Amino acid sequence: MLILMRAQATRPEIDAVLDHVRQHGYQPIELPGAERLAIGVLGSNPIGVRDHVVGLPGVVDAIPVSKPYKQVGREWQPERTVVDVSGVRFGGTEFSVIAGPCAVEDEAQLTSTARAVRAAGAVMLRGGAYKPRTNPYSFRGLGAAGLELLVRAREETGLPVVTEVLTPADVELVADRADMLQVGTRNAQNFSLLEAVGQAGRPVMLKRGLSNTVEEWLLSAEYVVSQGNRDVVLCERGVRTFETATRNTLDLSAVPLVRSLSHLPIVVDPSHATGHRHLVAPMSLAALASGADGLMVEVHPNPDEALSDGPQSLTFEQFGELMDELRRVAEALHRSLS
């Protein structure tokens, strides 16, 4: 850590800071500069001392030097993690496409979609049984009945299933039915839920919070990993900005950034990020080109009748065309669709 002193800091103020650092068990080093004095703090994890010095007289700021996350970082593990979800791999050279409806509505809707996306090349099925809704009066999913429909669709098509879990009390049931637990954007910093899924013995898909920095997102992943569950796949799904023409702003630069900072796999959800069907295919291709490990796309047999997120769902035909394009681009990048 580096403590910056004001240009006018007095000798007694400086000495008080040095004393403070030593009292907390760290070793200070004075670094005189042209304009001001800086004080380096040596020793293991001096971040805790930061809060104690920034309020002292004469101190401008204290800058941490270490990254706050540990086990999810590249410095902890240089080689990339490959997460295996019932045979589907994220983090290797293959590009894995997850598809399905926003919400599970009924058996016909789910099964027909599962068959269609499998035929087009998707390797995993998504579908919401428990839906987080900003408006309490919106459709909130079929709940446990929706989970059973997902199980049946898996039996029918062989596709592993990912579905969202909203609260710690539901983790056990959802982990029993699904192959992968999704933590949604509104729960990205629901630390109780993160710990619960960290103990559930299932791979986790962790969406980025609506206004989370990449560092905060990795810290949320650290919550899961610190419970002993290393099978975490990150999912970029757009962040909140001033732009109103798209639902959110897809931050694709997070893909290579996360890959440089962390060993965890990262996929992209272009449906929630953009909110508009005609933007989904271009952003899916861009996600692949940016180096993502996979994609999660909303597909619906009849988007105009969907109970949620219809405007951003692809038809079966549109999804099939997208898969063909993805296949060609993957090949050009010396990768392949799994």
Add this chain to the structure above:
Amino acid sequence: MLILMRAQATRPEIDAVLDHVRQHGYQPIELPGAERLAIGVLGSNPIGVRDHVVGLPGVVDAIPVSKPYKQVGREWQPERTVVDVSGVRFGGTEFSVIAGPCAVEDEAQLTSTARAVRAAGAVMLRGGAYKPRTNPYSFRGLGAAGLELLVRAREETGLPVVTEVLTPADVELVADRADMLQVGTRNAQNFSLLEAVGQAGRPVMLKRGLSNTVEEWLLSAEYVVSQGNRDVVLCERGVRTFETATRNTLDLSAVPLVRSLSHLPIVVDPSHATGHRHLVAPMSLAALASGADGLMVEVHPNPDEALSDGPQSLTFEQFGELMDELRRVAEALHRSLS
């Protein structure tokens, strides 16, 4: 709702939209304009039909006309709600100041702070027993033991207590000990928790999510109220912007805005919003002047030794001076401190 058609929309496209609207049980009205046709949709709550039409050929957009929240809105109840927390009132003419440490650390720290803030004029005690922390390795509070210290501080000083609850499983215990349940910014859209506190029979302080619009915030309040709990106090605590010199950006214009849209009381937390002690007093005074119903301020006997949020905590002396200034400004505004 108003459906906007493309300038080049064809007659069959228009007719398909009109049919669609009628099939969903609403009545469409054609509104020809110079550049394009708009279609008005009459009838109760046509919002549900929005998702079904925005994807149709020829449709540019569909604009909802009704506010999505109901019971928390001014149109539902014109007169302001007064929330009574064990005798402390929010939403009347008085200005109620809540103060205390960020985290409950030990009995001496809590009791000395409770006495000091009561002496200076605070009417309620804050203190975190369960602390949500971005970093899993940070101090996360004393938990149940912290609740007992809060109970003892209340017995000692008579100040009602507000404290944060992090997860539905803790709601019963926290509601048994505290006078008011706080839902924090990271849980502002944790809908399971919102419903749980809505059923707990205790007043709720609902912080604004880090990047929530005022409309989303009111919808979160609607979650609580729709469970039968009308005693909700909103708390503005800063939103996330590009500015890095402050912890967040305090959005004081949310105060008069919320007052015009909703009947619920609103208080301001200048400590978390700014993150810097020297900004807390000016923003506290500004909060009062903007029309807030109260304040929640962090105070610590020795901020430089605080286990969390020391840099933004006031000393007893600074808090006393602030209370004096608040008293004078309240009087100038024909209000008074409660």
Add this chain to the structure above:
Amino acid sequence: MLILMRAQATRPEIDAVLDHVRQHGYQPIELPGAERLAIGVLGSNPIGVRDHVVGLPGVVDAIPVSKPYKQVGREWQPERTVVDVSGVRFGGTEFSVIAGPCAVEDEAQLTSTARAVRAAGAVMLRGGAYKPRTNPYSFRGLGAAGLELLVRAREETGLPVVTEVLTPADVELVADRADMLQVGTRNAQNFSLLEAVGQAGRPVMLKRGLSNTVEEWLLSAEYVVSQGNRDVVLCERGVRTFETATRNTLDLSAVPLVRSLSHLPIVVDPSHATGHRHLVAPMSLAALASGADGLMVEVHPNPDEALSDGPQSLTFEQFGELMDELRRVAEALHRSLS
């Protein structure tokens, strides 16, 4: 335009609004709804009337229905514009790569870069002679001398040249030397400059303002086009968000969005958007995959000695590798590098 009345609006309030609309020469239509009355306003361009009604008693809001831009919109011209810059085309099927140093430093630096990027397949040279710098004490470019070096590099390599112009007084000189005038992000709403380049008789590259919505950006383009200059290429270069790990947040969804709203070509600048060399190649590939018409990339013979933006500049070797990858991906998308 649609005027929304409060639920409790009185008949006299409604009548006053109707009168008001008629006085301004428009025809109002009453649209009764379940919760409130809406008033449709028919006629050409009623936007001007908006400001006059939103303050009237009983009015909640007035929602414009028309897009505010005209000549740059798809509804004005359905087919895409192809901008030809001394033989280099933007807006057709080809993907055109512009490359060069951030700032023109000296003849050796510029000429060696121009030769290297041409050899790798770039079709246009970038280089700043006038540099806008946030800090008045930073290097601000060689000015007119830099323009002469650009002219010499063009003579030597045949590459057309794009360079930034900062103020109306410089437009004539820069237009005389360069093939294309760049308006930078900080000047994206410098309307005097936009009009000046609109009259300069040279193609214009218009960067998106740091926090401009796509609609505002298109309105800035409308300023140029409304002066008679239709040769405008838009350049997405990242917007400002809360994320601090990248210089800005590249908004690639703006590419397909602009393509759906406007007929103007759009290119992407991944260097300024990310600020980090290792993110430039992935985002360049993603830009191509998202449907962009081209790329503008910073390249420097020795980035660590660059006078500005070294950390985001590619070496010659890195640029060569990127061009190879772009070529392969373009082919997979049935496009080609120009």
Add this chain to the structure above:
Amino acid sequence: MLILMRAQATRPEIDAVLDHVRQHGYQPIELPGAERLAIGVLGSNPIGVRDHVVGLPGVVDAIPVSKPYKQVGREWQPERTVVDVSGVRFGGTEFSVIAGPCAVEDEAQLTSTARAVRAAGAVMLRGGAYKPRTNPYSFRGLGAAGLELLVRAREETGLPVVTEVLTPADVELVADRADMLQVGTRNAQNFSLLEAVGQAGRPVMLKRGLSNTVEEWLLSAEYVVSQGNRDVVLCERGVRTFETATRNTLDLSAVPLVRSLSHLPIVVDPSHATGHRHLVAPMSLAALASGADGLMVEVHPNPDEALSDGPQSLTFEQFGELMDELRRVAEALHRSLS
């Protein structure tokens, strides 16, 4: 400056960085930590060296220690600057209120407003002759004729006049007519204009750019001051966020923040920040309470007929009531209206 090395940085990588720093004339000091090595860089203004080292192998980041602005900082001049505009003072204990219409429309409108605001206690007149408009087809002001109306209103009422200048070519004329030159939010980083007003011999009101950090804003002020013009008043007018219910988000914490970082005075424009008349009075009072040196408020004889910004303009009566409230609050804060 502090250079952070990767945990795995090799000795040759470290030595290369040390050499690099020495070659640029600075002295490096090694600061070993538990996780990584940091390298302190001593000497005057090592910021220039930052760009040269962050791209070197083994380097994570380089953190500047000095503030980039100089003359506008508190460390350059501890005591606050008082700017005198034809007798009206900003930066002392008094609170100075500027009021007037958004745009100068005609003599009757301007003179009646000038008389009304003077009667209510305003000490300076605002009014736009040159209006920057996002939409090229909006009303853009009366130009030079508007300046003459401002001159006449000053003769009539004695109120000094502040008006916006859009481009360097207009600076001489506007400086000849007005008492203070305003640089608007869209031109906050139009560096040519900043230098031109820095040479104009008139006090300058510098609005904050729509997404400018406080540091960038102070650097824009540094542009003006570095030309020899020390009479700069900063004006906070809201920043851009995700919130759509207000025009922008007024960042009042910028007031005490600027006061701690800079000696320049700061005023607040609540009209543009909020965009809604009913939010202007609460935010004006809050601005005073936050420690601002003054206010700039839009007032119009008949807001519903205003040619621009009617919805955010106060009537004469509303402005009078606001002034009464401001007077009482100022007194409570031991200040007074000038």
